[in-house]
Amino acid sequence: MSLAVVGTVALDNVKTPSGFKQDMLGGSAAHFSMSARLFTPVHVVAVVGRDFPEKYTKFLRGKGINLASLERGDGPTFRWDGEYKKEDFNTALTLATRLGVLESYVPKISPAHRDLPYIFLANIDPEVQAALLRKMISPRFVGLDSMNLWINIKKKSLLALMRKVHLFVANDGEARALTGETNLIKAAKSLRRRGPKFVIIKKGEHGVLFYSDRFMFSYPAYPVETVVDPTGAGDTFAGGLMGFLSRAKKVDEKTFRQAIVYATILGSFNVEGFGMAKTAPLTMSLVHQRRDHFLKFISI
Numbered sequence: 001m002s003l004a005v006v007g008t009v010a011l012d013n014v015k016t017p018s019g020f021k022q023d024m025l026g027g028s029a030a031h032f033s034m035s036a037r038l039f040t041p042v043h044v045v046a047v048v049g050r051d052f053p054e055k056y057t058k059f060l061r062g063k064g065i066n067l068a069s070l071e072r073g074d075g076p077t078f079r080w081d082g083e084y085k086k087e088d089f090n091t092a093l094t095l096a097t098r099l100g101v102l103e104s105y106v107p108k109i110s111p112a113h114r115d116l117p118y119i120f121l122a123n124i125d126p127e128v129q130a131a132l133l134r135k136m137i138s139p140r141f142v143g144l145d146s147m148n149l150w151i152n153i154k155k156k157s158l159l160a161l162m163r164k165v166h167l168f169v170a171n172d173g174e175a176r177a178l179t180g181e182t183n184l185i186k187a188a189k190s191l192r193r194r195g196p197k198f199v200i201i202k203k204g205e206h207g208v209l210f211y212s213d214r215f216m217f218s219y220p221a222y223p224v225e226t227v228v229d230p231t232g233a234g235d236t237f238a239g240g241l242m243g244f245l246s247r248a249k250k251v252d253e254k255t256f257r258q259a260i261v262y263a264t265i266l267g268s269f270n271v272e273g274f275g276m277a278k279t280a281p282l283t284m285s286l287v288h289q290r291r292d293h294f295l296k297f298i299s300i
Contacts (some may be wrong), residue, residue, distance in 0.1 A: 001246040003036055005029050006045040006107050007122030007235070008078050008148045009070065011052070013095075014274065016085040018228045024275035025056045026080065028122035031232030032239035033065045034279045035266040038287065043113050045132055047067040049077035049101045049120075061211040063280065070111040073101030082231060089227045089271075090204035091159075107132040118246040121165070122235060123147050126157040133164060140232030141251060143167040144196070145234070145243055151177050162193035169238055171202045177192070184209055188216075200241070200254070202234055208260060219260060222294050224267035229274045233267045236279055240266035265290045 013022045033042045043066040048057075050072065061067055081096040107128055117140035121129035126146065133142065144165040150158050151174060158178075162168055168191055172184060181189035181222030184201050188211035191199045201209040207220040238264035248255045265287055269278045 001112075001118055001249055002041045002043060003120065003242055003246045004043045004113055004116045004136070005032050005036070005122050005239075005242075006033060006118045006129060007046065007120075007124050008102065009046040009048050009056075010053070010078045010080055012231060012264075012275065013079070013081040013146075014229055014231050016089075016229050016274075017084070017086040019274070021274045023053075025059065026232060026275060027078065028124060028232075031061075031235035031270070031276065031279070032120065032122050032242075033060070034063065034276050035236045035239035035244075035263075035282075036243035037064050038240070038266075038282065038284055040215065040246040041066060042116075042239075042243070044071060045109050047071040047073045047101045047105045047107075049073055049075050052077045059280075065124050066113075069108060069113060071105075071108060073105070075103075076100035078102045084230060084272060088231050092231065098185075100205060107135070109135055117141065117145070117177050118242060119240045120239065121145065121161070122236060126150050126154050126161050129159075130157065130161050130164075132258065133161070137155075141166050141245065143168045143169060143238065145238055146174065147175055148177055159194060161192075165196050167198040167200065168194075168196040169200045169202070169234075169241075171204065171234060175201045177300040185211070185216075191194065198251070200260070202237065208237075208264065209257075210256060210260060217253075217257065220298060222264050222290065223297065224268050224271055227271045230271045231275070233270045236270040237263040237267040247282045261291060261294065262287065265294060 008027035010027035012024045012026035058113040082092045115137040119139045119141045140164040175187040179187045181187040199211045200268040
C-alpha cells in the first residue's frame with residue numbers, strides 16, 4: 001500500500017545545547033517521509049521555494065520518496081528557527097518563522113496519486129490539509145496532526161477537519177489546549193467526540209497514550225540517554241505509525257500496538273542527532289534491534 005503526506009518541506013536553523021545547525025532539511029512532511037519510507041512507498045505533497053537546494057531533492061529521491069507532487073514556488077522556502085534549552089527538550093522556542101511560498105500554497109497532487117488509500121495530513125495550515133483531502137478519491141484511512149498555532153488561530157477549520165479523519169495525533173499540550181481538559185484521558189475522550197475514531201496523545205519523554213471507544217493503552221518512551229535535537233520527532237513518530245498501518249492494511253488493536261512501538265523506536269532515533277542525521281541512514285535491521293530491546297524493557 002502507498003501513502004501520501006501533505007505538510008511542509010523546510011529549511012531549519014536549530015540551536016540546542018549540542019550545537020547549532022543552519023539550513024538543515026526539515027519540515028513535517030520531510031521528517032514524516034524519512035521514517036514512513038521504511039515500510040511503504042511515500043508520496044510527498046508540499047511546496048519549496050526557488051532557493052531550496054537541489055541536493056535535498058536528490059537526497060529525498062535517493063531514499064525512495066516520491067516527489068511528483070512537490071512544487072517549486074516563486075519565492076523563498078519556508079524556514080523555521082528554533083532553540084531548545086537543556087532543562088526542557090520537550091518544548092521548542094520559536095525564534096523566527098518565515099512562511100515564504102507557504103503563504104499562498106494550494107496543494108496539488110499528481111492525478112496518478114489521487115486514489116492512494118492512506119493519507120496523512122501532517123502539520124500545516126488546516127485549510128491546506130482540507131484542500132488536499134478534497135482532492136483524494138475515497139481514502140481508506142486518514143490521519144491528522146496539528147500544532148498550537150493552528151489551534152489558536154484556525155480552531156474552527158481544524159475542528160471541521162477532525163470530523164473527516166480517522167486518526168488524530170497531538171502532543172499533550174495541544175490536546176489540553178484544544179479540549180480545555182487537564183487530564184489526558186478526559187482530553188482523549190473529548191477529542192474522540194470531535195470526530196476521529198482513534199486518538200494518540202504524545203507525552204514526549206513520558207511516552208504515548210492511545211484511545212478509542214473499544215480499547216485504550218499507554219507505552220513509555222524509549223529510554224534515550226543523550227538527546228541532541230528533538231526537531232521532527234513527532235513527525236518521525238507519525239511516519240512510522242502510518243507507514244506500518246499502511247503496510248499492515250488493517251487497524252485493529254494488535255496492529256495499533258505494533259505500529260506505536262515502531263513509531264516510538266523511530267522517534268527515539270530522531271532525537272539522537274540533528275535533523276535527519278540518525279533517521280536517514282536507518283535500515284529495518286537497526287530498527288528491529290532497538291525494537292527488540294524496547295519490548296524487553298516494557299515486558300513484565
